[in-house]
Amino acid sequence: MGSKALGCGVALLLAAACVWPVFAAPPLDAGEAGLIQAKEDFQPEAGTGLGERRLARARDYMISSANPLASQAGARILAEGGSATDALIAAQMVLNLVEPQSSGIGGGAFVVRYDSKQGVVQSYDGRETAPAAAHSDRFMKDGKAIPFRDAVNSGRSVGVPGVVAVLGLMHERHGRASWASLLQPAIDLAEKGFPVSPRLHALLEDNQALRQQAAAAAYFYDAQGRPWPVGHILRNPAFAALLRSIARDGPQAFYEGKAARDIVGAVASHAVPGDLSLADMSAYRAKARPPLCAPYKAYTLCGMPPPSSGPLAVIQMLEILSHTPIARLPPTSLEAVHYFSEAGKLAFADRDVYVADPDFIDVPVKVLLDRRYLALRAGLIEADATIGRAPPGDPVGLKAIRGQDDSPELPSTSHVVAVDRAGNVVSMTSSIETAFGSKIFVDGFLLNNQLTDFSLSGVDEQGKPVANRLEPLKRPRSSMAPMIVLKDGKPFMAIGSPGGAAIINYVAKTLLGVLDWGLDIQQAIDLPNYGSRNRFTELEKGRLPGLAPALRAMGHEVREVDFPSGLQGIVLTPDGLEGGADPRREGVAVGG
Template identity: 70%
Template sequence: MAAADALPAVLQQAMAAEDINPEAGTGRIERPVAHARHDMVSSANPLASRAGLQILRQGGSAADAAIAMQMVLNLVEPQSSGIGGGAFIVTYDARQRRVRSYDGRETAPAAARSDRFMRDGHAMPFMAAVNSGLSVGTPGVLRALALMHAREGHLPWKTLFQPAIRLAEQGFKVSPRLHALLEQNQALRKQPAAAAYFYNAQGQAWPVGYRLRNPALAQVLRGIAERGPDAFYKGEVARDIVAAIAHHAVPGDMTLADLSGYRALERAPLCAPYRSAYTLCGPPPPSSGPLTVIQMLEILTHTPIDRYPVDSVQAVHYFAEAGKLAYADRDLYVADPAFVKVPVKDLLSPGYLALRATLIEPGRSMGPALPGDPARMRMLRGAGNTPEIPSTSHLVVVDDHANVVSMTTTIESAFGSKIFVDGFLLNNQLTDFSLSDVDAQGRPVANRVEPLKRPRSSMAPMLILKHDKPYMAIGSPGGSAIINYVAKAVRGVLDRGLNIQEAIDLPNLGSRNRGLEIEKYTALHRLIPGLRAMGYTVHERDFPSGLQGVVITPQGLEGGADPRREGLAIGD
């Protein structure tokens, strides 16, 4: 039986949903690598990038610019991220010469139970879970940004909201990508508040170039600018959020206490050496992204992958097999560390990863990989069914003092839960939990729903040090495929000697331990017969990654923005 055919039904639904409603753009936008001498920003939308650069020119830090960029992204890229969602952030604090990590992941309401997405003993249909009040987690991004600002900000908090407030009041032109996503999204049309903002009276998406104003969001942002995050987590906005969730056709159970009690966390960053010169850093669990990227890259050091061209059958084979091994571990072991033990040290042990690499055979696919057992925990846990639909955003900032921010931010699937409140969308992040709480053998799933728990993520904002100094910042949206996107780009720069734009441009590929996926309409298409001969089930897919990255070189800064989206890397 082909690997894809053996997937649980809920994962097949999720993969189908990616094809029906992908985070697709309007084709590639070819662009050269960007250069700057002093500072640089890269984000998924030019308006957000320009807002970040404006803040840097006013004397702001990288943290300040990132906050301004996120507020603009909330407005101009509402399908991907915003104040109704969450984020993971990794930074380099030049003043203290240290890497920091901030966890703004959403949490389950206190009333949530492990059978939240179960009906009659079975996981409910994935899209039914997404488009409901049950899917909304307590938003975390504002608390995380405020925590980062307290540690690393320079300009007043209020100043950072002005670009987004002006744009919300004056309006912005609907982009081709936003228009395309609105056109194809039927669930958004069924939510009256969202439909009134995103569509005209005839239910048609606003055309490309239409000036879309959002005075409700401007008012909310003005309150947050003046009074801080409490203007969101307490008071009128909080009451509106709770009411909207409670009055959905499939109501949720978030309370005012859930909102007022939310706390972002500063966690010790997850860092590991790579090759002889580099250190790879990112947020630790509940994000599985950096951990899994590091596993993949270290496993690949034990293979001959770099003897082969990047677009060869052998290079694709080794990359896919390393991905299978790392994803298998991720799926079993990674969840919120406040609820389960995540054996991070064991999973990153050089001896363990060298042993995992011996499972890769040069001439054939191993099929679906089994998780390893570095800490003798495997038989105690069940593997869950945790679909992740791609709709997220990434931004990078480097300021002229060598402070760095790499931030991945999300409301989960395209337009989140579709619940629109006071000018912004609420996330559907709780569908990043396993939809079932036990596996077929009745073993508890690490990433099951529990009260106040943070769902596992694949977000992988990465910061790479070279000889203990910031060298590269990278990240991407893309659901669980984020890990493969980031690993591809990091290897492109560190192991293949490409510039950041060339590395981002490489065709997307990899295995999430469920067949081999390659990007449509790329040079990888010609490899399909050879890959099938090695035993792979090959899926050609739309892979609209949104990689944004910056590399710090002796000659200055180099920036890259994914040609699959509308982003921009610029600097001074």
């Protein structure tokens, strides 16, 4: 230290149909409402309050996802003896339909998996890639970065989607059920229709950019431009047809032939066309990468390595916080919020300088996680005053030549965790980036805008090149943080969240809640969200009364905002499985 030291109930989910509960729509955020502001001024859009969740319990298997219909699909696969990977695939395909603002086959994903037979953690990279024709000035005009909104809503923002490829790779290695059977729940829902949820309706209501794309408008809105009402049965025959071809011919059917031509054509015909090519599509490959694992007290924290910065930053935060008294403090106390925010500043400062696609630039992961280095970083934290904007560390002498990239990363993403009867565990975060992605709608799904996760200018204010600059075939940096926690070498917890760059704070908070504060997974998810991304300190509006003035007295710049995480988690106990789902969204944990 420094000098001063609800979704539908479980029974309904197993029935043939699911009726949406009556509750206030979960909070919206600026990214999901299409209200993209300058990165320093970005705040989530006003919300309407939390729903309610109870801790879910099961003996043999469990899945928690962001939508009851997706959890239902995954739970049925698990009940029939499918693997956790199988359940993940079925749930993600359903999420494409029922939560199109957040994820789908037009986007990318990171997956962490525990293999119960081998006793090892594995990680899979399904992140999008930049087209071969892409260059670092892609989002520049007259020597300056164009407005972020303009970069998002264009064909130039679309990277080669990776979800189908990564799920195909995982199924090839870890699937039990047939590939075609896992796509059938989504095919059935697409053909028969599904009820528009309160969250989807609210996000459609507020999104003007989506209305401006003819194909998307024809699907999501009526003839008068009004979003389909809650409960409206929305059918998607085009998506069903596409899934049938992928079910029949395998994942490569998405990357070649008609599907690839349709994707490339839609990007090229946008008013601001992109340069995605058929060669880019056919060349895409998902990657197996060594997982990022590090000890933390009695546990081992494992997650996705770069190009995701999420688990790296989360582990940095927790190790830094181990040098503070936060574990002995009430979770919503002034002191806990202060220490947590300071640790976040230090982690984000390093993230913004050092993390990018490791196939293009050296990411000094080992040094950034060195316990001696993190102890020195923790020494910058004072008990009664903020350090303000934290500087990056310089553990390997790169600070002088690398620029700092604080590009926005907006929160339209989804998370799924699952455990099967054999004890295999999966944790996947998937995304199309901003709400409804690029707004380009093709063959019944939306394309991502993930290329805006690169630095828009490629250099910082001092003209130094940033690690996360756009380059051909490169994968953009992410904050997605799918994680699995081990205890005595066995899986203890699986966790993850949507939320853009705030994912790091959401996941770190929940890990602290379970591992240090002794809460169950639902209680930890329910905790108010707070933290800093090395700009201002954010407090979830209405959840931490009275803390803002005291934090300001310590020097914090405080903003009280709607802070809509979408955490999904499972804890494996000696007595069975315990699952949690974020009450800020529509998800639910289901098991048997």
